[in-house]
Amino acid sequence: MAEAHLSNTEVPDRGGSFLFQPVGARPFMTPEKFTSDQRQFFRTGGEFTRVEVVEKRDRFVDHDYGLLRDLIGKAGELGLLGVDVPEEYGGLGLDKVTSMLVAESQAGDGSWATTFGAHTGIGTLPIVFFGTPAQKAKYLPDLAAGRKVAAYALSEAGSGSDALGAKTTARLAPDGKHYVVNGGKMWITNGGFADVYVVFLKVDGGGFTAFIVERGTPGFSTGREEHKLGLRGSSTTPLIFEDALVPVENVLGEIGKGHKIAFNILNVGRLKLAAFSSGGMKWSLRTGTAYAAQRKQFGKAIAEFGLVREKLARAAANTYAVESMTYRAAGAIDDAIGDRSDAAHVMASIEEYAVEASIMKITGSEWMFSLIDEMLQIHGGNGFVTDYPVERAYRDNRVNRIFEGTNEINRLLIPGMIFKRAMRGQMPLMEAVSRLDEELADPKFFPAPMGRLAAERRGAEMAKREFIFAARWAATLGPALEQRQEVLAALADCAIEVYAMDSILGRTLATDDRPELRDALCRFFCAESRERAIDRARTALCAVLPAGEVEAQLEQLSRLHRYTPVNIMEAREGIVPSVLDTGGYPIAW
Ligand SMILES: Cc1cc2nc3c(=O)[nH]c(=O)nc-3n(C[C@H](O)[C@H](O)[C@H](O)COP(=O)(O)OP(=O)(O)OC[C@H]3O[C@@H](n4cnc5c(N)ncnc54)[C@H](O)[C@@H]3O)c2cc1C
Numbered sequence: 001m002a003e004a005h006l007s008n009t010e011v012p013d014r015g016g017s018f019l020f021q022p023v024g025a026r027p028f029m030t031p032e033k034f035t036s037d038q039r040q041f042f043r044t045g046g047e048f049t050r051v052e053v054v055e056k057r058d059r060f061v062d063h064d065y066g067l068l069r070d071l072i073g074k075a076g077e078l079g080l081l082g083v084d085v086p087e088e089y090g091g092l093g094l095d096k097v098t099s100m101l102v103a104e105s106q107a108g109d110g111s112w113a114t115t116f117g118a119h120t121g122i123g124t125l126p127i128v129f130f131g132t133p134a135q136k137a138k139y140l141p142d143l144a145a146g147r148k149v150a151a152y153a154l155s156e157a158g159s160g161s162d163a164l165g166a167k168t169t170a171r172l173a174p175d176g177k178h179y180v181v182n183g184g185k186m187w188i189t190n191g192g193f194a195d196v197y198v199v200f201l202k203v204d205g206g207g208f209t210a211f212i213v214e215r216g217t218p219g220f221s222t223g224r225e226e227h228k229l230g231l232r233g234s235s236t237t238p239l240i241f242e243d244a245l246v247p248v249e250n251v252l253g254e255i256g257k258g259h260k261i262a263f264n265i266l267n268v269g270r271l272k273l274a275a276f277s278s279g280g281m282k283w284s285l286r287t288g289t290a291y292a293a294q295r296k297q298f299g300k301a302i303a304e305f306g307l308v309r310e311k312l313a314r315a316a317a318n319t320y321a322v323e324s325m326t327y328r329a330a331g332a333i334d335d336a337i338g339d340r341s342d343a344a345h346v347m348a349s350i351e352e353y354a355v356e357a358s359i360m361k362i363t364g365s366e367w368m369f370s371l372i373d374e375m376l377q378i379h380g381g382n383g384f385v386t387d388y389p390v391e392r393a394y395r396d397n398r399v400n401r402i403f404e405g406t407n408e409i410n411r412l413l414i415p416g417m418i419f420k421r422a423m424r425g426q427m428p429l430m431e432a433v434s435r436l437d438e439e440l441a442d443p444k445f446f447p448a449p450m451g452r453l454a455a456e457r458r459g460a461e462m463a464k465r466e467f468i469f470a471a472r473w474a475a476t477l478g479p480a481l482e483q484r485q486e487v488l489a490a491l492a493d494c495a496i497e498v499y500a501m502d503s504i505l506g507r508t509l510a511t512d513d514r515p516e517l518r519d520a521l522c523r524f525f526c527a528e529s530r531e532r533a534i535d536r537a538r539t540a541l542c543a544v545l546p547a548g549e550v551e552a553q554l555e556q557l558s559r560l561h562r563y564t565p566v567n568i569m570e571a572r573e574g575i576v577p578s579v580l581d582t583g584g585y586p587i588a589w
């Protein structure tokens with residue numbers, strides 16, 4: 001039978017459409033399609049990281065601002081800082097796929113990746129997208145060249161997730177030429193040595209607004225470095241404003257519209273975090289593989305033991321997933337941007353994929369953390385001591401679940417955006433519900449893919465339906481749903497698994513390169529992913545169903561989840577020899 005659509009109409013390719021389109025319905029960006037220029041940027045960035053960053057990483061523990069500045073300067077000379085900056089302001093004005101590739105190439109050290117990400121992403125981009133021509137001309141050439149360093153200051157001691165609750169205030173000075181700023185920001189990356197800060201505060205205690213604040217501004221100073229669990233080489237400080245005098249021309253965007261800047265920029269930060277994660281996962285998998293191959297116990301390399309091999313297989317499969325999902329989203333944004341370069345259009349194109357950005361923030365941070373945790377486990381006692389890099393990686397990565405919007409906040413955002421778009425008619429959720437009713441009434445309408453990865457494709461198709469089934473019941477709560485976080489998070493997790501399966505399957509079906517290895521990666525990943533999907537759909541359902549409905553609706557849901565489980569050892573063994581042969585992530589592009 002042909003692929004069954006969850007919607008009777010063709011679902012246009014836009015943010016969130018992966019929930020409704022059949023697996024592989026539309027081609028999308030994958031690493032196999034990178035251009036030679038994109039690959040060259042990745043190689044240049046990777047070489048820089050290996051030679052300049054990783055070799056000097058022991059100096060990172062001391063907040064060596066001189067070293068960080070020096071590295072930013074060198075990265076600027078190589079063109080690594082200007083990818084997102086328009087050419088007319090000294091940058092390269094390249095696509096988002098290249099931007100993600102450059103981010104991934106910097107992942108060899110967490111402290112450096114965070115410094116680099118704060119500068120090129122959340123620090124510089126607000127000026128790229130919202131600056132006046134004069135502001136762009138003044139700041140961007142220096143930021144793109146690495147002569148100046150940027151930071152982004154949203155969080156305060158009393159307002160992190162609740163960013164709009166900021167207390168830092170600006171009021172117009174009697175001279176009419178300055179704002180007088182009072183208050184403080186917390187945990188600001190690059191805080192100790194940046195030159196240009198994008199700061200969010202309230203004008204007259206009300207209108208949430210972004211300002212550009214320069215180091216050296218009278219009344220503005222930075223506090224002492226935080227003593228952190230990880231990222232000890234990156235700078236994280238408070239910012240202090242005591243009657244600081246900020247020129248009126250430094251208002252960024254419109255007064256009262258700072259939230260647009262703050263939240264839109266975070267969407268880019270979230271995607272970049274996933275690109276860093278893709279790179280970080282590959283670094284850590286290499287470390288774990290090397291250790292497993294040389295460490296002997298019971299007379300053989302521990303890489304020969306089934307439980308160690310399972311960790312390597314899972315690490316490779318999850319990396320394949322994060323890589324596939326990240327570049328798919330970046331490519332979709334590039335397609336949406338097309339030939340237009342005006343900032344408003346670019347920003348709207350990024351916002352269109354905000355569901356994917358939140359998904360990537362969560363999966364990038366969590367799957368990288370669990371991968372590092374498993375690689376640490378492979379190191380046994382050696383994983384717990386500072387002589388081995390996995391110990392530092394473990395500490396450095398913990399914060400990824402906290403910044404760029406905590407993973408809890410991102411989980412709430414995902415279904416929130418999906419329901420909002422469905423209500424605006426931008427997503428065919430209700431149509432998909434009706435279609436699913438028809439399928440449940442007559443199972444011959446269920447999709448029954450044939451051929452390559454048929455069982456996995458069916459699993460992914462059914463996971464879409466599990467999401468829709470649970471979302472339909474969740475929607476019956478009406479406005480009360482907003483307060484039911486356990487339901488929203490369960491729906492988010494289900495959508496995450498759908499995006500992951502859809503992305504690796506779509507990518508794999510579109511390439512003939514190493515089909516057996518790629519199929520094994522898909523089999524391993526989907527076997528675990530579809531279990532997580534049904535588990536979370538069930539959780540959502542049980543939390544919302546009226547008592548009399550539970551049994552009947554769970555029975556309906558279980559009809560979407562009938563399949564023969566895979567032999568996990570076979571799937572594992574389709575992956576691990578390649579991991580050991582290549583010394584890590586086995587997919588080359
Ligand atoms: C190393 C580091 C670097 C950072 N860099 C920057 C930077 O450059 N710029 C910047 O502006 N900020 C930065 N931050 C701050 C970071 O973004 C915040 O820490 C983060 O947004 C969380 O805010 P919070 O710490 O106040 O936690 P809170 O908001 O107090 O949250 C505490 C816990 O409660 C949960 N929670 C909060 N609200 C809800 C809710 N509505 N529903 C469910 N759960 C909720 C959170 O998920 C979290 O688990 C950085 C932080 C660190 C540690």
